[in-house]
Amino acid sequence: MDSLIKQEAKRKLFHAFVLLYVLLYVAAGRAISLWVLGSTFFLVGVLEAVRLRNPAFNQKIIDFFGGIHRPEEVDRPSGILWTLAGCLLTIWVVPDQDVVVTVLLYVALGDGISGLVGRRWGHVRIGSKSLEGSLSFFFVCWVVGTICLQSGVRMPEVLLGALVATLLEVLPLPLNDNFWIPVASGLFLTFMRIIG
Numbered sequence: 180m181d182s183l184i185k186q187e188a189k190r191k192l193f194h195a196f197v198l199l200y201v202l203l204y205v206a207a208g209r210a211i212s213l214w215v216l217g218s219t220f221f222l223v224g225v226l227e228a229v230r231l232r233n234p235a236f237n238q239k240i241i242d243f244f245g246g247i248h249r250p251e252e253v254d255r256p257s258g259i260l261w262t263l264a265g266c267l268l269t270i271w272v273v274p275d276q277d278v279v280v281t282v283l284l285y286v287a288l289g290d291g292i293s294g295l296v297g298r299r300w301g302h303v304r305i306g307s308k309s310l311e312g313s314l315s316f317f318f319v320c321w322v323v324g325t326i327c328l329q330s331g332v333r334m335p336e337v338l339l340g341a342l343v344a345t346l347l348e349v350l351p352l353p354l355n356d357n358f359w360i361p362v363a364s365g366l367f368l369t370f371m372r373i374i375g
Contacts (some may be wrong), residue, residue: 187255197287261355263337273365289319317345
């Protein structure tokens with residue numbers, strides 16, 4: 180069990196890259212963030228395409244990253260590509276900075292912590308996830324929303340944002356949850372702001 184937790188901890192370190200996306204977005208703005216993340220997405224996409232078409236190179240990449248990949252990522256695009264795509268699309272389509280920061284932190288902090296909690300204390304299964312991990316995800320998203328969303332946002336919006344993100348994390352959606360969490364949560368919070 181300890182080896183699984185260590186493997187999950189290494190994997191969740193990649194979520195720290197999302198913190199860099201947040202810092203870039205806050206410091207440099209939307210246009211520069213789109214350019215930098217778009218260029219990075221292109222490079223990662225090319226690397227993934229080469230990796231998936233060359234078994235020897237694929238194995239070298241998997242060995243280099245120390246086995247932190249999920250089994251399904253051996254012959255399909257990795258979570259890194261989907262997370263980057265989700266963050267890029269979120270920055271592109273969500274107009275409000277506080278919402279963008281909030282939903283990117285859902286991925287960086289919520290998904291990272293829930294994976295560790297689920298591996299360590301998760302006993303009640305919800306599909307491929309655990310109730311304990313999902314509850315920790317919800318709690319982290321609720322705290323992030325409370326801190327990051329502009330003052331004047333009503334508490335139900337903060338709670339509903341955390342709930343939507345949690346459902347996106349639990350549901351077996353196509354592609355990858357780290358793509359859907361920021362995009363769909365960001366659009367949901369934007370919609371709530373428009374109708375509110």
